[in-house]
Amino acid sequence: MEVRNCRKCGRIFNYISGMPICPICKEENEKKFHEVKEYIRENHKATIPQICEDCGVDRNQVYHWIREERLVFADDSPVGINCEKCGASIKTGRFCEKCKADMANHLQESIAKPKPLQEARKKQVSSKEKMRFLDH
Numbered sequence: 001m002e003v004r005n006c007r008k009c010g011r012i013f014n015y016i017s018g019m020p021i022c023p024i025c026k027e028e029n030e031k032k033f034h035e036v037k038e039y040i041r042e043n044h045k046a047t048i049p050q051i052c053e054d055c056g057v058d059r060n061q062v063y064h065w066i067r068e069e070r071l072v073f074a075d076d077s078p079v080g081i082n083c084e085k086c087g088a089s090i091k092t093g094r095f096c097e098k099c100k101a102d103m104a105n106h107l108q109e110s111i112a113k114p115k116p117l118q119e120a121r122k123k124q125v126s127s128k129e130k131m132r133f134l135d136h
Contacts, residue, residue, distance in 0.1 A: 032057050033065060044074045069093045 004015040006022035013022040021029065036055050040046065043054075052059050065071040066081055072092040073079045080089040083096040085103075090096050095103070 029061075032061070033070065036062065036065070037071065040071065040073065044077055047078055066092055067094050 002015045003012060004020050005012055006025055007020050008025040009022060011022045011024070019026075032055065036051060036057055039051060039055050043050075046054070048059060048062055051057065051062060062071070063081070066073075066079075069092045075091070077091065080091060082088065083090050083099055084094045085099040086096060088096040088098070
């Protein structure tokens with residue numbers, strides 16, 4: 001285990017993985033997430049600045065939740081972020097559906113596929129290639 005200072009409050013805690021924040025701040029962060037999620041459900045036309053102001057949440061945190069696909073906005077919502085690859089407007093995640101499909105196809109192509117077994121060719125062994133033993 002590694003001991004670190006919390007990025008938010010400065011407390012010392014045992015860091016295991018994920019964001020370097022203490023358990024107390026993680027719990028507060030989760031409460032804020034659920035508050036924002038409920039706010040979006042009730043006010044589906046709200047913009048990100050409105051969400052941040054009304055819920056008291058940092059703008060970067062809201063974008064982080066969107067990129068993680070924890071927050072998803074309705075199709076009629078004015079909120080939209082850009083696909084990191086092509087720049088198309090999306091409602092959640094990092095990439096649009098087209099770019100996700102392209103990346104998945106490229107990944108499939110890059111994985112070595114087993115080649116069909118060819119008939120084993122019988123190689124004629126010449127006398128030069130044979131193993132020889134010396135007599136004592």
